[in-house]
Amino acid sequence: MIRLSQKYYFFVIIFSFLLSPVQAQILQDNEVQQWIHEGLDKMYNFEFAEANPIFEKIRQRYPQHPVYPMLKSLETTWKNIPIGENKNVIATHRAYLNEVIKRAEVLLDKNDKDPEGVFFAMAAHGFLALSHSESDEMTSAVNEARKTYGHLKDGMKMLNQYADFYSPVGVYNYYVVKYPETHPVVKPFMIFFADGDKALGLKQLEIGSQKGIFTKVEALFFLLHIYIKHEYQAGKALACTQQLITRYPNNIIFAMRHAEMLLANGRYDEAEPFITQVGQNKDKVFQSTVAVFNGIIQEKQTKNLPQAKIYYLKATTMNALNVRYNNDFLAMAYAGLARIAITEGKKDIAKANYKKCLELAEYDSTIAEAKNYMKKN
DSSP states (O other), rough: OOHHHHHHHHHHHHHHHOOOOOHHHTTOOOOHHHHHHHHHHHHHHHHHHHHHHHHHHHHHHHHTHHHHHHHHHHHHHHHHHOOOOOOHHHHHHHHHHHHHHHHHHHHHHHHTTHHHHHHHHHHHHHHHHHHHHHOOOOOHHHHHHHHHHHHHHHHHHTTTOGGGGGHHHHHHHHHHHHHHHHHGGGGGHHHHHHOOOOOHHHHHHHHHHOOOOOSSHHHHHHHHHHHHHSOOOOHHHHHHHHHHHHOOOOHHHHHHHHHHHHHTTTTHHHHHHHHHHHHHHHSSHHHHHHHHHHIIIIIIISSOHHHHHHHHHHHHTHHHHTTTTTTTHHHHHHHHOOOOOOOOTOHHHHHHHHHHHHOOOOOOHHHHHHHHHHHHH
């Protein structure tokens, strides 16, 4: 059975983008725009103590505005990576998002096409959909995704007004086509969604990564995922992570993805410092990821298959699965074990590992590798 987080990944991934304060008040308030820039930069760089006073100034300037609870919901997520099963953190995150919706609805009650109300309601429902999806709360996830899509349709009409809308619209245009290609189970439901265009979606994301005021980081992150997961343009994906890690060197997620992209491009020695950085976090999610990276280096660079096997086995036996952060890395570990089993002439073990790989993988290249072997054997 397909996990909820995979089955509805299309519905929730298109909405996991950062806020854009589009109300005229904020657009005309250059000082607050600068505060938002500074606060987000601090947050993304894991300088939370420095970000909080900035967020507080924004709250004092606009005490009833959805921007503050949205910032706090994002901070809660980044500050507690990986959230995992921490119910208190999840509850706090959702409470902030519900407050965003409450404040956005005040604006929409006055004008149901208010761009500010549309944007914040869209973003908050989207993050709630993602949260419920990761908790396997199917009914709630789908309900939030439907609400998000309703607001997204309004946002599509505002694309030329605000550059930050390029990111969510671009992700939608790409995944509304791509997701049914890889998950045929959702095809019957696609009649309820507007048509998309993958090439246009990528172009819009590129524009968002260049011109977006507040969604630039999210646009880069989505481009990274698309280029490595689906298009397999490792060079372009590396260019995205290079921008992210240069600007936010303390961000462990960006360091992890940059290490991955360096490995994907065969730049093993350059990946080492970033692998070390990720390994400084003792959470098993990151420790298992480091084991996978070290396994790749031993398999691909040094050709030490016995040592690679040790690392891959370590990763797969740590009980460290986290759908948001490392399911594909664990899929890579199982694929690595399968390749090693093939060299050992152990076809049954290879098939068993590729089967486990397919239960986790979303990278098209990893899926293709596993399926090709299973068909031939």
